[in-house]
Amino acid sequence: MEKRKDFISAREVAERAGVSRSAVSRTFTDGASVSPAMRRRVLEAAEALGYHVNHLARSLMRDESGIVCLIVSDLSTPYRSSLIRALTQRLQVAGKVAMLINTDRSDKSVDLALRQAIRYRADASIILSGMPDKSITDLCLRNGQRIVLINRDDEQEGPLHINLDDAKAAEHMVVAFLRAGCRRLAFANSQAGTPSLMARERGFVAAATARGLTVSVERFGPTSYASGAVLAQRLLTRSERPDAVFCATDLLACGFMDAARHQFAMSIPDDLCVAGFDDIEQASWSSYALTTFKQPIERIAQETVFWLAGDKPDAKPQSILCRLHADLVWRNSIRGG
Amino acid sequence: MEKRKDFISAREVAERAGVSRSAVSRTFTDGASVSPAMRRRVLEAAEALGYHVNHLARSLMRDESGIVCLIVSDLSTPYRSSLIRALTQRLQVAGKVAMLINTDRSDKSVDLALRQAIRYRADASIILSGMPDKSITDLCLRNGQRIVLINRDDEQEGPLHINLDDAKAAEHMVVAFLRAGCRRLAFANSQAGTPSLMARERGFVAAATARGLTVSVERFGPTSYASGAVLAQRLLTRSERPDAVFCATDLLACGFMDAARHQFAMSIPDDLCVAGFDDIEQASWSSYALTTFKQPIERIAQETVFWLAGDKPDAKPQSILCRLHADLVWRNSIRGG
């Protein structure tokens, strides 16, 4: 196998410009002192040769690589992909670069993903799905890597936790349903059992109970459109058919609405009020016009990147909690309003 | 500022295990000769210390970093995010890791993204949107980086081009519309003007013309749901209202269908036949049941990663073209079938 043409190195640039290697290095490091004349000569030679700083080598010396790992499953889901879009964009503005790790396969794969993050000496890892083992996050933290957990459990010490006020939103929805004249409430959930999904369910049931109402709760499958349809099957064939259903996510709600309309010939919101959570793009499509809670995606991304780009805390990492609010977006899937 | 605890290095592992550094290195490189006893001692020490090979440093010696850049805009779009999911998954299986670069902002940003790919010494770049300057792709190729262009122009020499038979699919659709009894054909496109979108349009118009029919063509805005609604406004208020419309993508089709139904009270497929392209998840939702062409996403990812993981060609890179077929998925937005 022939020796492949390698990348241009700073030495070659230095030779062509007739200067020292350090001069080249300084030209490409912010805040280094180099005369305008020198800078121009170096840049000229670099341009001519097509030189680009090797960030891999740079990271060996510096204590940061500029790499941030995004650890995520179901990444093609509307909510997830929107969040990824927002995060990558802001990371880039902050001079970081995103490494995307797909954990669709097993639960263990979150741990594997974090190991990968360590191998590439990522400055930070952002976890959008699954829950890593404490031992592995500790390893990351010990190595100076920062961790952000978005809508995950908030038990571990060290990472930044970004969570929503799910329970409060759920209570809000109970009130909205009551105002719309609904009395037979239902909650449609997946079987994923993630903290935020369960918080919505518990909050909804608790708020209804506090007002003297019972809630039909049904859980099924993954958090998807198809599961929403199955949940509709189950809830709408009960003897006491509900007149209002809060779906744990918009995706479930879309599936639920389609099944309610096309299989049960129900009219929304006349026969049935429906609400969701996330405010994915499809919720605003006129076939759904779904009343839902908006994930503050931009805000999440902003808080995350701001924290990542900030100075390292001197003291040992403590648990940092960032609780954000989800606004209600009112559309036409609930009567009144 | 205090000196932050650094990562564990191979030297520390070697010391703890009482062996040489090279022994540690060999333990973690495939195909290196190391005795079972040695391997065990090293692994034990590594485990105890929480050692992980520094891939950044490793890449300095090896001629590959394991990094593959995904360069993409509109990444939260259903089709794009599905493709990203498939690509990241297969890249990981092939032992690579994906670096995601968002080029939502300007056209120039594709070039910037490729520069970033060079800085991180990516083994390859996969371009899903936009079109890079020839000078910059040449630079990448000269540096031994591979480039894959998915549904882009296929003029440049060197990269792997993966394209679909857009024109053929479009012709197929003309036939389907004719069979359904439609005579007043329309094509709804965005103003993005990408090669694949334009190929669909030209193919559709050409096939219709060849059969003695004219096509109303309308182009508007970005390739989005909202644009689809606007296109419906424009096409459905024409004096000769079309009875069949081929939308350049499913997203446009969803917007078109919703506008046709809710603003023009039309029934699909009775009053109007609609078709799309991509087979995004929403096309299968029962509110749409859209007849469309399926992007062979898994096949695209497979071909891409297979080529990337393969041996470097010895000769100078030539233009490689991979033309894939898009199957028609028949649902209920066209009469008959």
Added chain:
DNA sequence: TTGTAAGCGTTATCAG
């Protein structure tokens, strides 16, 4: 099989 030593492309330190 194992250890020694050289080198990968940077940056940081320290004289000049």
Added chain:
DNA sequence: CTGATAACGCTTACAA
């Protein structure tokens, strides 16, 4: 401001 030199953490001849 500039240039030599020593790291950074790793791999890989080469020699033992």
